[in-house]
Amino acid sequence: MDEYKYSAVAKALSRPLIFDEDKCIGCNRCVNICQVDVLLPRDEEDKTPRVQYPDECWYCGCCVMACPVEGALTLRHPLMNQVNWVEKKSLVK
Numbered sequence: 001m002d003e004y005k006y007s008a009v010a011k012a013l014s015r016p017l018i019f020d021e022d023k024c025i026g027c028n029r030c031v032n033i034c035q036v037d038v039l040l041p042r043d044e045e046d047k048t049p050r051v052q053y054p055d056e057c058w059y060c061g062c063c064v065m066a067c068p069v070e071g072a073l074t075l076r077h078p079l080m081n082q083v084n085w086v087e088k089k090s091l092v093k
Contacts (some may be wrong), residue, residue, distance in 0.1 A: 016057045016076050023072040024048040030063035030073060039063060 003020045017038060031039045040052040057075075065071045 007066040016054055016059060017051055017063070018076060019049075019051050020072050020074075021048045023069050025069055025072075027068060029066040029068065032067045035060070035062070055084045 017081050019039075026048050028049055031041050036053070036056045036058055038051060038053050038057045039049045041047075042048050058079060059075060061075050064075050068074045
C-alpha cells in the first residue's frame with residue numbers, strides 16, 4: 001500500500017462559475033446567452049448580473065465566450081470541483 005504517494009480527497013461541488021464583479025462592465029451578454037438562467041440581471045440598468053442558480057450550470061461555456069472582459073467569468077469543470085490531490089503524508093498527523 002505504500003507504493004501510492006497521492007490520495008484523492010472528495011470535495012463538494014462549489015461555484016462552477018466564478019464571477020468577478022470588479023471586472024464586469026454590466027453588459028449582460030452572459031445573461032442573454034445563458035440557456036438555463038444561471039445568471040440573472042439586476043433591477044438597475046448597467047449593473048453586474050447575479051449568479052442565481054449555479055447548480056443549474058451545464059458547463060457549456062457560452063457565458064465565458066460572450067463576455068468581452070477577460071477574467072470577468074471563469075468556468076470550472078465539474079471534475080476540478082470534486083477532487084483535490086494531496087500527498088498522503090499530509091493526511092496523517
